[in-house]
Amino acid sequence: MAGMNEKDYYAILGVSKDATAKEIQKAFQQKARKLHPDVNKEPDAEERFKEVSEAYAVLSDEQKRARYDAMRSGNPYAAYSGAPRQSPYAGSSSGFYTSGFGGFPFGGVWSSQRTRGRGGQAFNPEEGADIMVDVDLSPEEVRSGARKAVKYRRYEPCDHCHGSGSVSSEHAHTCPSCGGTGAMDVDMSFLFGAGVFQMVCPECGGSGKVINDPCPQCAGSGRNQVISEAVVEFPAGSHDGTLVRIKGLGNAGTNGAAAGDLVGRARVAAERLGDRARQGFRMVGFALPFIILGIVVPSFRLLALVSLIPLVMGVMAAGQEALSHRSLTWWKRGATHVVNGFANAVFYAILLGWLSSCMMYPRMMPFGYW
Template sequence: MADQDHYEILGVPRDASQDDIKKAYRRLARQLHPDVNPGADAEEKFKHVTHAYDVLSDPEQRRRYDAGGDMPFGQGGGFGGFGDIFETFFGAAGGRGARPRSRRERGQDALVRVNLDLGDVVFGVHRDLEVDTAVLCETCQGSCCQPGTSEVTCDVCHGSGHVQRTVRSLLGNVVTSVPCNVCQGHGTTIPFPCATCQGQGRVRARRTVSVDIPAGVETGLRLQMPGSGEVGPAGGPHGDLYIEITVAPHEVFSRDGDDLLATLEVSMPDAILGATTGIQSLDGPVELEVRPGVQSGDVLTIKGRGITPLRGSQRGDLRVGVHVVTPTRLDAKERALIEQFKKATKAPGPKLAEFQQGLFARLRDRFRNS
């Protein structure tokens, strides 16, 4: 039958319409479906009828077939082959060989949100997290049964998890296999469910999960801990635990990739003469050299005092933008000194110059918007 013409298999002429092809297939399906016709070769014939229908019901495949080509048996297009057409007409649970459904299932994933300070991001931090999830029932150890008892074979489906049911369909009366409503498709029942977990094999509980959060994390990042989520029903495999990170804004520092940004206010005398000052970085004090003549917008870089990257070991830098503070209130003596300095230096008066968007301004804007 495998080499027989598809039109002959369906019993239609080569100029048959799509409607005629569908009617022919339905007629043959009623006769040959294994749940309707228990004959030894009925299932094999049904497969060939289905393949012929797959090819001829698809306009493009039919055109190629009429031109001399064909799809290999079992790889028809329209419904995806015998398995799919079988499910289309008779349901996914239909047919033979259905197995009982296991009580053990994978547990759900869990999500925990963790708030960090910017200092935690520099080197990473260890946290003990309280997680409220499903854990294995200590009384029954996931068996779902009272200690000393066990599951028994279902009297209705005799352990198969399915029962036969006759239903009307577009092919007429057919017998389908459906999950047993007594054992819910498991093939077994639990006469004495565990009183602690109510026969679920798991209970809700709060537990502590220790996690080392690596350096370089940022807001919105999710860390995955495989197998640390909820235990599944009947002691099934654990789901995963996801840790979502939120980094709180810092009063002084902001982040730019692996670098830290800060602003250093410098008095006018120190800007003119230069100075050495100690500043407090996120991992301790550090000396910063302000060179003579520094300008607002200049950036002083301290190597290796930034953030350790998430994947790597080379720390970023601490970049400090200089802001020269001009005094707004002067007494008579201070004003006289400034005027004397102005005359001595013969400094030019204010004038327009080409506009420049300095690096400091970009750092300042980034800091304000972080």
């Protein structure tokens, strides 16, 4: 989700930057009543309601608002006035958390990095995603195996902070906005009797931890995007769609988490079914049960004759591609689609046969005579 300094909470609520607490509460009440999911059924109403609630959760708290203004102004020390201040909401039923951090509003360098729009101040270790690359192979390379060099874009651990995301601190700190819970409470007892509404903390993204001094190279994420090269080795006997996994060469995880894998996927044109051929094989399979039904049940011979049309069309569609594909794997995949089409049509063929027998012998109907 977007960070606190990446959103204009004043604009979201429709108030000025010097608005009083009462003006902020009044603006929130008006917007929340219109956007509440129980009242507004528009598709984006719930998302807009959460955004308005997030803005109110920050601007209605004295300390959170001061830190937010400091981030937006580019002065990380703007909200610092010596001794830490106690929030007027501390200990109230609203559930707002106080900073407990004392002093710097967002930890010096971290705040200034955020203000420049680089983000990354939330400490949220997540395992890196796998990266899949398609590699074209010829029939000869499929039979004998091949080593293929590939270039791909990935995230790698930041050299400056060694993947931690922090310049000097070895450990992340408790988020000052949510007190480490990863969530913020909005007191909405005045609105629809809803009580306390809980939302994901916009400062730490739900992790409950933040980095005070994010790395200037990776903005605290612990990774940077680069172009990498690797060699993917496909064993002999590979086929179209064969996957080769290389451990740890995918995207690096955030804040020191494990990296994902690089997955090479073989693409063999001689074995790949085109959309037209795939549809053709399915049409052949779908027509066969009705043709068989017409042979078994004389009253359905007309249906069998009509089913010859999709059968011929399917044969023509698959045949055009078959002229240039003589791979056994290609034919096996075509047969799989024939079976799938056949299985889909069997149900309808059995249903028609049963209805036909019921019309001929009404006593067989489960509800008596027609």
